[in-house]
Amino acid sequence: MVRGSTLALRPLERSRLYEDLVERLGEYVEEAKMVAGDRFPPERDLARQLGVSRTSIRQAMVVLQAQGFVDIRHGGGAFLRRPRGFGESLPRLMERRRRLPEVLEAREGLEVKLATLAAGRRTGQQLVAMRAALQRMRDDIAHGGLGIEGDRDFHRAVAEAAQNRVLVHLLDEIADAVQETRVESLSEPGRPLRSIDAHQRILEAVQASDADAAAKAMLDHLRQVADVSLLRWEPPSAGLADE
Amino acid sequence: MVRGSTLALRPLERSRLYEDLVERLGEYVEEAKMVAGDRFPPERDLARQLGVSRTSIRQAMVVLQAQGFVDIRHGGGAFLRRPRGFGESLPRLMERRRRLPEVLEAREGLEVKLATLAAGRRTGQQLVAMRAALQRMRDDIAHGGLGIEGDRDFHRAVAEAAQNRVLVHLLDEIADAVQETRVESLSEPGRPLRSIDAHQRILEAVQASDADAAAKAMLDHLRQVADVSLLRWEPPSAGLADE
DNA sequence: CGGCGTCAATGGTCTGACCACTCATCCTCT
DNA sequence: AGAGGATGAGTGGTCAGACCATTGACGCCG
Numbered sequence: 001m002v003r004g005s006t007l008a009l010r011p012l013e014r015s016r017l018y019e020d021l022v023e024r025l026g027e028y029v030e031e032a033k034m035v036a037g038d039r040f041p042p043e044r045d046l047a048r049q050l051g052v053s054r055t056s057i058r059q060a061m062v063v064l065q066a067q068g069f070v071d072i073r074h075g076g077g078a079f080l081r082r083p084r085g086f087g088e089s090l091p092r093l094m095e096r097r098r099r100l101p102e103v104l105e106a107r108e109g110l111e112v113k114l115a116t117l118a119a120g121r122r123t124g125q126q127l128v129a130m131r132a133a134l135q136r137m138r139d140d141i142a143h144g145g146l147g148i149e150g151d152r153d154f155h156r157a158v159a160e161a162a163q164n165r166v167l168v169h170l171l172d173e174i175a176d177a178v179q180e181t182r183v184e185s186l187s188e189p190g191r192p193l194r195s196i197d198a199h200q201r202i203l204e205a206v207q208a209s210d211a212d213a214a215a216k217a218m219l220d221h222l223r224q225v226a227d228v229s230l231l232r233w234e235p236p237s238a239g240l241a242d243e
Numbered sequence: 244m245v246r247g248s249t250l251a252l253r254p255l256e257r258s259r260l261y262e263d264l265v266e267r268l269g270e271y272v273e274e275a276k277m278v279a280g281d282r283f284p285p286e287r288d289l290a291r292q293l294g295v296s297r298t299s300i301r302q303a304m305v306v307l308q309a310q311g312f313v314d315i316r317h318g319g320g321a322f323l324r325r326p327r328g329f330g331e332s333l334p335r336l337m338e339r340r341r342r343l344p345e346v347l348e349a350r351e352g353l354e355v356k357l358a359t360l361a362a363g364r365r366t367g368q369q370l371v372a373m374r375a376a377l378q379r380m381r382d383d384i385a386h387g388g389l390g391i392e393g394d395r396d397f398h399r400a401v402a403e404a405a406q407n408r409v410l411v412h413l414l415d416e417i418a419d420a421v422q423e424t425r426v427e428s429l430s431e432p433g434r435p436l437r438s439i440d441a442h443q444r445i446l447e448a449v450q451a452s453d454a455d456a457a458a459k460a461m462l463d464h465l466r467q468v469a470d471v472s473l474l475r476w477e478p479p480s481a482g483l484a485d486e
Numbered sequence: 487c488g489g490c491g492t493c494a495a496t497g498g499t500c501t502g503a504c505c506a507c508t509c510a511t512c513c514t515c516t
Numbered sequence: 517a518g519a520g521g522a523t524g525a526g527t528g529g530t531c532a533g534a535c536c537a538t539t540g541a542c543g544c545c546g
Contacts, residue, residue, distance in 0.1 A: 075507035113352030166345040319539035
């Protein structure tokens, strides 16, 4: 049940070939000093030089295309779109726990805005969803649980109420890391009760269509969450070497 | 040179097969009422039933894996991770211009936070970068340009100064749409000059390490940008049917 | 009954082929 | 000579089939 306890004995994931190739292509971009608009060598050449099949090259390229880093034109070639952060997918970026403080900050940026918008746009139905999530949290905690699901649903409901799919999408992208912080925070003694109050204040502000109050309530809540997890994981020295 | 002027005669891009397959798989997830954790049919079955090669199925799966929607285990199968927004990549979500108001709101959430953080963390070198970008903007405008590159570089410099790669990554994901709003805004008569002032205020606040002032300056600036583009593109009726 | 080997199922990669599209080149007709 | 079209090499898109690597359940054997 306890998952991360034996950190050294975790199942050691073998990387897929196309992931390595994405990395290699990133190195190539740097070495060749490619800039936006430059063309990559043909797939056949890359395959030969890297000693892999064209199939694998194509998988890597397709992923890079989906991530918006390259632009592939049938019959034309593959072109670089964004040299910055080439091949650095967000899940990959966040797989190290020391990124969690950054995740908390990103969450503040996104969710405070979402709360502000929600206060101005929420429908009655969305208020019902928020109340239901909060109640679910209360029930779970009353029965000795941590209220994790209710907490997640509540924030989800606020996001829905903001009626901005771009923001929701961005929040979804860091959802996994956010979930980690959620669990960590609610595992703190006495924290679930206080969390209920914080959510209650957010709900009231959104219900009252008070955008500023909603933003403040959300910010206070997230600071409370960060208070624990942040200080535990990150020595406050920022800006050091990264890779 | 003028790119988007003949909207009807744009080069009509044929969709790639794997993109269609991603969509089909999304439909399958709904029809089969799959929930997180459910397993997909084997690649060979999917290929046969959809009448395509396994290669193409794999490309679709690899993309979905990179986007975090599925979890593929060698020898085990492919499992659903997030049913919500399945296969809905951000570029695809934003390719319709009516999403631009949402992009502006997302930009506010991200960049206001970035400005706040930048005020607290910026190094001398990053201040230099901000000043250089602003100067580049001034020079370009003095010579009759719109200062687009300088504007972009300035916001980039602020983001760098915030020293939060997660936030920067999220901002990068909407970079293309942001660029559209930038061009549109700076094309407004008299706007470049006012934009310089707005950037100047942001720079001063960040330089003074005044987080609140930086946030306010950035928000004012973005509101100014939105003032034009927002009202032009979006009839203010939100929450209507989408697809 | 429990541990362990076996093997079918399933994803991972490779090969070679052919199709579709692009673009520069050259040829033809005016 | 110039405009237009035909041609062909280059390059991405897809396919079929094969084989390897890993998983997980089943059943054998102690």
